[in-house]
Amino acid sequence: MKIAIAGAGILGHVLAWQLHQQGHELSVYEADPAGKNSGAAWTAAGMLTPNTELDAPDDVLEMGLRSLARWPKLVKTLGGLAQFNRGGCWVVAHQEDQGSYQHFLNHIEHNSVVDATRVHYCNHEDLKQGQPALSEHFSQALYLPDECWIDPIEVMGAIKTLLLKAGVAWHDNTPVTHCLAKKIITEQHEEHVDWVIDSRGLGAREEWPAVRGIRGEVLVLHAPEVNIDALVRLIHPRYTLYVVPRPNHHYVLGATQIESEDKGPMSVRSALELLSAAYSLHAGFAEARIIELRTNCRPTLPDHRPAVIVPEKGLIRANGLYRHGILLAPEVAYQVQQTLV
Numbered sequence: 001m002k003i004a005i006a007g008a009g010i011l012g013h014v015l016a017w018q019l020h021q022q023g024h025e026l027s028v029y030e031a032d033p034a035g036k037n038s039g040a041a042w043t044a045a046g047m048l049t050p051n052t053e054l055d056a057p058d059d060v061l062e063m064g065l066r067s068l069a070r071w072p073k074l075v076k077t078l079g080g081l082a083q084f085n086r087g088g089c090w091v092v093a094h095q096e097d098q099g100s101y102q103h104f105l106n107h108i109e110h111n112s113v114v115d116a117t118r119v120h121y122c123n124h125e126d127l128k129q130g131q132p133a134l135s136e137h138f139s140q141a142l143y144l145p146d147e148c149w150i151d152p153i154e155v156m157g158a159i160k161t162l163l164l165k166a167g168v169a170w171h172d173n174t175p176v177t178h179c180l181a182k183k184i185i186t187e188q189h190e191e192h193v194d195w196v197i198d199s200r201g202l203g204a205r206e207e208w209p210a211v212r213g214i215r216g217e218v219l220v221l222h223a224p225e226v227n228i229d230a231l232v233r234l235i236h237p238r239y240t241l242y243v244v245p246r247p248n249h250h251y252v253l254g255a256t257q258i259e260s261e262d263k264g265p266m267s268v269r270s271a272l273e274l275l276s277a278a279y280s281l282h283a284g285f286a287e288a289r290i291i292e293l294r295t296n297c298r299p300t301l302p303d304h305r306p307a308v309i310v311p312e313k314g315l316i317r318a319n320g321l322y323r324h325g326i327l328l329a330p331e332v333a334y335q336v337q338q339t340l341v
């Protein structure tokens, strides 16, 4: 079939890759110029962590587990241009925050989605063996070995490279003004296809007014004195910090969550909270260099769940990936594919 995709964020990329592999003829339309991407996926840390997402509803967590199972297969098809990282997630809390840690523990133990047999209760000795960098400040931890991560920018770059090589019609710097049944309209022209898929995230708002943005901020640090090679979550009563390792002692620290559509620069308060939390995790973060401060808005629907809708034959809208869009993209893409008939 001839399919046009509006919006090449994480969902647009994953969709384009999967549909291309199934032999469909694709056109991809992206508003941003190449190399100047402003979508949420370019801010995201890339955590694939359905077991340790405290506030997601169970159906989203179940979807996350299915999607996590799809990720390594997808990355394998990218022929070494991107990495899928297994290494699990360590969950720690300072002594004064044991109440919040206990709350987290209760969630893990009583949530039917989390496989309790895959949760390891670690003492100080286990920490020293498994993640020595954390053993200085923490005497216990939870370890969930099935949590994973990717670098979304690396994965999207790999997909785009392969699609361009395969001759897919990829139009950067081309904002879509209307997604209609079997017709996509840009500022320059219109194209007639069998299906239009609208994956514009916040950019779809004019045609899906319920979509709103929820602000989030992350920092990228270079910390040569820190040796952490797995995901870490620091539980805290006011905010939670996560650390995602990147090659060569780079770390992504996230993330704030603020009910605002302001995409402006990071606030002092957010930077202070994230950096203080990082310093409390490992003293080596004090000498780290701040490489990047990233701010964006997560495309969110009122019930905080992703949705795939078919307003009429020839048009699919997929949106609302919210906090878990990197995790959920393969599963949402699969749902979209099931809808194409």
Ligand SMILES: Cc1cc2nc3c(=O)[nH]c(=O)nc-3n(C[C@H](O)[C@H](O)[C@H](O)COP(=O)(O)OP(=O)(O)OC[C@H]3O[C@@H](n4cnc5c(N)ncnc54)[C@H](O)[C@@H]3O)c2cc1C
Pocket (backbone or CB within 6 Å): 006, 007, 008, 009, 010, 011, 012, 029, 030, 031, 032, 037, 038, 039, 040, 041, 042, 043, 044, 045, 046, 047, 048, 174, 175, 176, 177, 199, 200, 201, 202, 203, 204, 215, 216, 217, 218, 254, 255, 256, 295, 296, 297, 298, 299, 319, 320, 321, 322, 323, 324, 325, 326, 327, 328
């Ligand atoms: C700080 C932060 C940290 C995050 N960390 C994680 C994480 O660790 N794990 C996780 O699973 N999720 C994470 N997320 C969430 C994730 O980034 C989003 O859920 C995901 O990016 C949504 O994907 P999307 O493709 O729907 O939208 P987007 O990624 O926003 O992509 C939409 C694309 O559509 C394009 N577009 C918009 N309007 C138009 C138009 N008119 N015409 C053509 N193109 C258009 C945009 O330019 C963009 O490229 C994080 C988000 C933030 C903000």
